[in-house]
Structures are given as structure tokens and as C-alpha cells.
Amino acid sequence: MKKKIVLSLFISSVLVAQSVELEPLSIVSTAIKTDELKSTDAVEIYTAEDIDKAHVQNIYEFLNQQTSVTAMPSYGNSFSQKIDFRGYGMDNGYQNILITINGRKINNVDMVPQLLLGISPASIERLEIIKSSGIVKGGDGANAGAINIITKKSNAKEITVYGGTHGTADGSFYLGHSEEKFSINASGEAQRSDGSRYINSSGDKDESSMRTASLNVAYNPIDTVELRAGASFARTDITYASFLTLDEYNNDAKQAGAFNWGSANQKYDTDALNLGFSYHFSDKLSLNIDGAKEKKRSIYNSGSPTDYEYDSLNSSLNYVDNLFSFTLGYDLFDGNLVNTNNDLTKTSNALYFLNELYLGKSTVKLGARYEDISFKSKTGENQDDTLYGVELGYNYALDKEKSLFANYSHAYQSSSLDRLFDWSTGAFTGYVKPSESDNFTVGFNYFLPTNKLKISLYYISLKDEIYYYADPTWASSRNTNIDKSYKYGLDIYDKWLINEELSVVLNYNYVQAVIDKEVENGEDYSGNDLPGVSNHNIKATLGYSLNKSTIFSLTQTYRSSAYALNDFNNNFTQKQDAYKSTDISISYTKESLELFAKINNLFNQKNALWVEDDAIYPMNFCTTAIAGFKLKI
Template sequence: MKKKILLSLLASSILVAQNIELKPLDITSTAIKTDELKSTDAVEVYTADDIQKAHAQNLYEFLNQQTSVSTMPSYGNPFSQKLDMRGYGMGDGYQNIVVTLNGRKINNIDMVAPLLSAISPDSIEKIEIIKSGGIVASGDGANAGVINITAKKNNDKEVAFYGGSYGKTDGSFYLGHSDEKFSISAGGEAQNSDGVRHINDSGGKDENRFKTAAFNFAYNPTNELELRAGAALVRTDVIYASYLTLDEYKNDPKQAGATNWGASKQKFDTDAVNAGFSYYFSNKLSLNADANHEEKTSNYVTYSSVADYIYNSAKTTLNYDGENVTILAGFDIFDGKRESHANSYRTENETAKKNLASFFISNFKFDNHSLKASARVENVEYRYDDASNALKDNHSLFGAELGYNYTFDKANSVFLNYAHAYQAPDIDRFFNRDWFGTVTFNGFINPMKTDSFTLGFNNITPLNKFKISLFYVDLKDEIYYFADPTFMNSKNTNIDKSYKYGLDIYDKWLITDEFNIALNYNYVKAVIDKELEGGNDYSGNDLPGVSNHNIKATLSYLPTKNTILSLTQVYRSEAYAANDFNNNFAQKQDAYIHTDISATYTRDNLELFAKINNLFNQKNGLWIQDNAIYPINFTTTAIAGFKLKI
């Protein structure tokens, strides 16, 4: 029997063939279950169909092309990319976004961004992005918001493969079974690339490869009890090239460059296990508990730098879900440590960060009104030990959220929310490195605190889904790295005062049965209100690494019910280079321009697809400072493959 093709664009990827109507999507990953129309927050929801029809080679690509989140490889590393949302900057924005996978927080305790390349797009059931919200449920770091990722748990059985330019190959599978008593799923992915950029004069390339595997299990021995467990592993091996000067970048972004410090090789392995249960005392009252254990090893082969990580976390909640009142209370604990092995520029040391929190969330519904009130108290402890030091620090932090939604009818609603959030410093912020690579203690710095206000309107009809929101964020002690031109006085520190404001617009329009269009536009202004450092007065300057205008649009055409042709355009306006807090560098971050085109044909259980990325061979790069440019998405690439449902 022929499958019905769903077409969506951009904010929801590629949706709807014929006689399909838009409707509010459920929000299931947050503590309070609701939908897009009734939410007290600005939200984006993407389903498995949205993600798979985009044919993204990894989750970073999907977020960058289809959502309000911006991504860029971290100093050239494609497997560890920086994230930005709502103007926190491409430099440190990722530390202000909490990312969860099935409720497990996957942020790191140091300056390593969440490893989203470890999550296969084909394994995802849903992505929910909560903007300027989530501090109470997700805790430390949820200033810009939360990205909640939920893995599949259904009866799908499928395999997929694609190949492409520069030796790119990718194979993945998912096998699932679910019934009233029992559900089990297993999935995996393996990807390999021969590399695009040169890393030396001998013809070497920036090769990379990774493998992932995941297993999840749930069992209901009685109607009241659910038991669950899971395991996942990731193996990455990547070589990435260094920065280029402006002339090198303009002449040939594929070259290794003559004046940088050379390519880096990193191996990064992760093993994680989890277990939990839910007990339902009644159809309204339930107890939920989950625990996670994760071990990681990062090996920068180039620098003989090895670090081992051990993360343990647990979360327990008691939920009351009545007809008009929902109340949730819980405890949240995280204990993470990093053991850094000795090498030529550092002694063996152990650094730890421990979070302990309690929280309370309530939601009240009456007539067309919905009111959310919630609070979180969190204690953060730090510890550093080496042969000659034993240092400690701690902070007590408070978070709160208030939200209101008025639903006029089945199509229209307005919402207003406030969030007081915080970010405790990561463990790398306490250390500096001089010209010779020697690591010294910088001193404990202050946590960042934010007050966010968002006003929004939703209009969701069968043919159009329109969302608009205005936001303002007041910040105290925003954390940043002061890059002294001489390097000798560089350090991690705080911006005394800063603020951000902006506008988010999302529109998905089913024009006809054949044409659909989606638009995601974000305007943001991020300003340093007060900061003096190293004889520099940054007051009134723009925060570097923040593009004022971000536009992502997808036009899709369905010539037949089995065929989808899609054109995606991404544009980010120019910005100050990542280290340009004085706003006076000779070179600015160029505008980011990227055009993709894809074709999908589906018949019965087989899907064939092809995609060309960066159709017009546009050069793009990440500017750190003058003549320090990391090329990204700078050449045209193509993939073609299939997906078979068994």
C-alpha cells in the first residue's frame, strides 16, 4: 500500500502531501504536558517525519537549517559544534542551552559542547525547543532555553544508507517493538568521510568517522508499574584543520594554511547506561525516578592530552495531574568529574562539579486561561586537586518561571512569561594557559544570572501555522573569555551587565496541495551594558559572535504524491569576530549563506533521496579574530541514498 507523503518546511521540515491539515503539536518532554497553542513558552516542535525528510547528515545540520538554533564547528571540529539561540553568541552560546536526551542532560562540565553528532537523526522521535524557559525542570545553564530530544520507541524497523562526495558514507538502522506490556528498541549508525580540507603539504585530509549504538527497554509488569533501562555508546575519530588567514581563506579554503599551528586529531569515546521506573498510585498521582551513569574519554592525540570523565545523575519527581491542576515536585542530582592525565604542560589533576537541586512546578487551567508557576533551588560545588593544590568553591542558586497563556479559540492564543535563570561556570573557566601551554589557576568566577521576558502570539489553522514572540533578557555577570592581545593577561571573567532583545517569527504555510513554504526569522540585539577589563571599556559595544538577522526558509514542491522537491535557504548576517569585544577588529564575521536542494521519492516501503548542500559553492567561515578563520560549509557536496522500512 502506498505511503502518504508528509511535507513540512523548515521549522518543521518537509510536511504534508494532500488533504493534510496543520494542527498544534503536543509538547511531551517538559514537566507540564501541553501543546503549542496552549503553552506559556515560546516553543518549536519537530517530529520524526520532519527530521527524516530533511535528510540531514547529522543533528547539527538539521538544527542549523531547520530551526532557530545556529550551529558552527568548534574551531573546525565537525563532531563538536557550537550552538547559539537568542543572542548568547557563537562563542559561548552553547553553555546557555541545556540539551537533554530522553530526559538525560548531555551538557559537559567543561568547555566541550554537547556531542550532538552522537545522536543519529533516524533514531529521534521528536525535538522540542523551549526558548528562554526550562530552568526549573532542567537546571544550571538553561538561560537561552532547552533542547529536549526524545528517542523513538515504536514498532518501526528500517535501514538506511547514503553515499556522497569526498568519500562520505553513512549507514544506520532502527529496530523497534512496542505493545501494552513491553517495548524494546535498538539502533545504530556508522559514518565515514575522507575529508574536504588539506591538513598538510603531503595531501593529508581532515578525515573523520564515528559509530553509535543505542538500546532501550521498557516493561510493564502491572498496570501501575513501568520499568525501563537503556545503554548507548559513541566512538568518534576526527582530524580537523586549523585556522587560515584572510588571504588564504579567499584563495582556497581547502588548504591547510601556512601560518597556523597545524591540524588536530581527537578520539572521543562515550559509554552511558540508564535505569528508572514510574509507579502510578492512581490515574492522577505518579512517582518517577531515573538514574544515569556515563563514562567518557577524550584523547587529543596531537597534544598527548587525555582526560577521563565520569558523570552520575539521578532525578526523582512526584506528579499530580488533575483535570485543572498539575503539580510536580522533585529532586535532581548531578556529580561529574574530569581526571586530566599529566603531560608536558600540566600535572595530573582532578576537577569536579556537583549539582544538587530541588524544584516545584505547578500549572493551573480554568476556562481559556493557563497559568504556570515554578521554582528551583540548586547548590553547585567545585573541587580541584593536584599534587600541590586542594581548592573548593560553592554557590547557592535560585531559578523561577512564571507563565500565562490565554487561548481565544481553537486557532489563536497569546502568552507572556518570565524566567529567572542562571549558569554556574564550567570547570575550565577557573584556569588559564600561557604562551608555553602552562596551566595556571585563574580563580573562581561568579555565576551568570538572567531575567528573561517573552510576549508571544500563536495562530494555528489547517493551512497556516504562525508564531511571533518578542523577548528581552537582562544579564548580570555574563561569562566570557578576555582575550588580551598579548595573551599574557588573558583570562576567564564576567561582564558586569548586559542585555539582549529580539523578535522570533515562524510561519509554515500550505499554499496549495503542491506548494508549501516555511520561514524562521530571528532578530536579536546583544549589548554589553557595563564592562571594564584590561584597560578596555566595552560599555555600549555589541556582544561579538551574534548575528542580528537569521533567516531560514524552505520551499517544497510536490509534483506527485510520491515525490518531494525542496529548496532550503539559510542566511545569517555579519557579526563581530568571536574575540572582538572592543568591536574594532579589521575583519568581521562574514554573513553565512547556504543553499540546499533535495529530492525524495517514496513508494511502498522504499524511499530514495538525493541532496546537494551549498548549491552555489558559497564560502563560509568562523572568525575568531583577524586572520584566524575556520572555514565551514565552504564547498558544494552531495549525497544520495535510500531508506527501507521492513
């Protein structure tokens, strides 16, 4: 088995087939649009074509197979996955990543991960990953960086249908129409699965279903004004199995297990509305204002619901010129969480500016953000934090193909509501300091018509990194802060078009995450590795065009072993196993019809998330397959 893995890694590192030339892409999700070759940040950009070719069932799968981001089901819940990059760990990494959809922030006020399942891959135009940056425009939660998703606005019309193992069935659509003054687009997806693990001794499985749809409209009554509106919803229902002991996992990863607390069910619904307008005072000066309201409801095991209501307003005044670009913005957010025992709110007000200067071959970025964040409970107790973010960056174009860049950012992540207040009573449980980071990155870009290479080195110094101290006796367990910690690493991205038939995409990430100073309940973690962080992350995709109509691709994913999520002492008997998966796909396109098939985890390798000894959550532990078609109308 090891020989097969090594062979597939070797082939991938030498060889997604394309006959086009590579060129720098524009970063469109930031406050100021920038050519990626001239960017002062380390960025990854993925287009609709990249996502289409991957034939993924959801965005989590794309992130995990194609990007530097790691995604894993949250304690068995594949619809609510935790994500990480730059070494913040699988337990809390997602809270250090800011995620937006068309500028609307989807991070939650509690510890529930961002619901990326609510957006269909078929509706995405671009996915941009901004590393160790994004705090000025995005604000709270951008310690590691930002993931920005932009949906399609094209005239495309397409339908995708596929079926697969474990009773998987999926149908999605995108319909777009654009005229001189008016555009409208709609997208949607429905998916279900019978499940791959048993949840009890009766033979019931971890079945799941989800539905999502969105509608967006834009209208230009006059040349200088754009009015826009949108609505979206997601409905998810998943039953998922509990943890296994090591013996159970080794014996049969799909079993329910005899030593856990049984399966869980979550129904999670979201509804969002957004309105906005832009006014262009001139070709260079414009004003943008966007508001959104989002309602969410989560119900576990048919119990009492938890309701969320978010109101946000984002406004910016933008000036773009050949010599410099400038943005001045104001953001407002009000989030409310209500269940049987709680009535909690988190509000924030922020003011920011971002400026870029273009001085010949040099690009200079300077930006700052001031944000006031307030937490309140029904008992009248509260916490207030005043935070600031800074971004400084420099890019020097050596020539039309190569550039060097360096940047610094001071970022922050405030506490979640459920870290501050008792879930059963709503009472204030203790102050949790906001986490603050100083990020330093240097990098090199080298773009040729047949090769796109990006290399970056980074160092992150953190104060008060937020975590949950899990006392072995549970008597002293609490949410608290790591006094000091640091991370450093290397990111390499290379896309090489070898010829018209062969190409390779390689994404390699090395990271070390170290607890510099922390003593909790008499236990000294100083000098230990942060648990849940893999030092090596490799993803390689080989593409081969059999002919003009048929494309074959092979993807190998590997993550090295790590300490289990609760192993802050680095002394548990069991560690997180290395993650390995080999995936293949083939597609055939004839005019407007594409037929495709994909096999995930070809060699049936077992993978899982380790929380502690004998607390193992299997994931991607068996071979699965899908086959279907895409029709462009």
C-alpha cells in the first residue's frame, strides 16, 4: 500500500490538462483590486473552471483536495466542517479564518463553524484565499487570513446531476441572464446520502440531506447607479455517528461503536437577504453600501432550537487612480443568539482605511482598522473589547514575470459568545481575552506562460491564542488563553503546463506551531507543539488529455501525523494518524454535454480525527464514487 502512495505522489509531482497559457489573475475580493503578480500578500486564486474540473460534492471537498486549506468534519458532522491553514489547529483554526460570500461575512457569533455547505460549487465564480491578511477590510477573525467567495454573474445556464455510492444523489443548476441595465442569476442544489457509517445495532446509517438556493438581481437605472438585491437559503439535515475506540476503529471503521454516547442529529437552516447600491461620482470615485440580514436555526436531536439573527452594514468610499487607490470604510454588525436559557448579543462597529501606492515597479500597501466589540447577556453582564488591525505591504516587480513581496499585519480574533457565557444559564463564566497576532511574510512570484510558481515564508507571533482547556477530570475545564505562542512555515504553489496533454498542480505547506508560554491548572505546556497541526501538507494533481474531449486527472492528498486535539501535554498514547487519499476522475465533453466520473480514496485508506485516546471520529475511511453529467443550455 505504501508503494502505491509513494508512486502516485511521484507521478503527480512530475506531471489537469490544459492547452492555454497561464497569466496573472486579478484579486477581486479585496478592498482594492490587484493583479496577483503585483500583490503584497500571499494569495491563492481558484476559478469556476478549477472548481468544475474537480467534480467535488461540496466546497469542503474542494478546499481539502485542491488548496492549502485543511477541512475535517466537526466531531463526525460532515455538514459542519472545521478548517485550518497556517497552523492554528483543527480544533480552533476555523475561528481564525474570516470567510465571506460576495462580501457578506458568514462567521458565527458562537463556536459553530462557518456553513460552507450552504453554497453550491456550481454557483461559484472565484474562490480567493488571502493568507495572514484581510484584517483591515474583514475585521474580527482574520488571524490566519481570509477566504473570499464570489458567485457567478454570467449568462451561463447549466444543470448538473450525479449519483454515487452510499445512495448519494445530487442535482444543481445555475441560470444567468444579463442585459445592458439589468442582470439576474439563480442557482440551487439538492443532495442526499444514505450514509457510510452505522449509528446503532439495528443497521441504521448516518444519512443526510441538504437543499440550497440563491437569487441575485442588479439594475442600473442610470449609468452612475447600480441597485442590487439577493436572497439565499440552506436547509440541512444530518445524522452522524459518534467516536470509536482504537480497537473498534482498526476492526471496522464503519461500525457505530459500543463505548460512546450514540449518534446525533442536527437540522440547520439559514435564510439571508441583502440589499446594496453603488454610486459612481466619476470614473475614479465611487460609494458602495451593502446591508444584509441573516436568520439561522439549529436543532440538535429534536431538542430546543438555537436561533441566530445577524444584521450587518458595510459601506466604503473608493478612489482608484493610476498612481494610488484608496478606500475608507465603515462596518456595523449586530448578532443575536437565543435559545431556552440564553439571550446573548455580539455587536461591533469598525472604521478602516486601505491605501495602495503605485511607484513604477513598486506597489506599497498601508491600511488600518479600529473595531469596538461588545458582548452582552440577559443577566446584564458583558465584555467589551477595543481592537485594531494593521496591514503593511510591499511588492517589487523584478520584470514582467517575477516579483518579490513582503508584508506585515497585526490581526485579532475576539471570543465567541459560548466561551464567555454558560450554555445552560446564560451567566457570565469569565473573561476570555481576544487573541492578537503579528504576521510577517516574504514571498516570490514567478509567472511564465506555462508555469505559475508562488513561494512564501512566514512567521506569526501570538498573544492570548484562544483555546479550551480540557481537564482530564473535567472539574477545571474552561475556555481560556495561551499566554504566548508562535508559528512559522513555508508555502509552495506551482502549476506547470508541461505540454498540451500534461500538466501538474502542486500545493505544499510546511508549518510548525509552538506553545511558547502557558501554564494551566498546574500543567506547563511551554515548548510543546500545538495539537491538531500537521507539519506537512501535500496536494498534487496530475492531468492528462486523452484527446480533445477526454480529460483524466489524479489527485494525491497527504497530511502528516499530529497530536490529538486535546493533547496539549504532547503525551497521549495515540496520535492523529497521517491523512492519505488518492482520487481519480475522468470527463468527456461533446459540445454542450459533459459526462464525468470520480473515485475518491481509490486505495480504501482509513482516515480519522483523533480527539484523545480512544476517541476517534472516522472520515473518508472507504472508497466512494460518483458519476453524472453537466448540460450547458
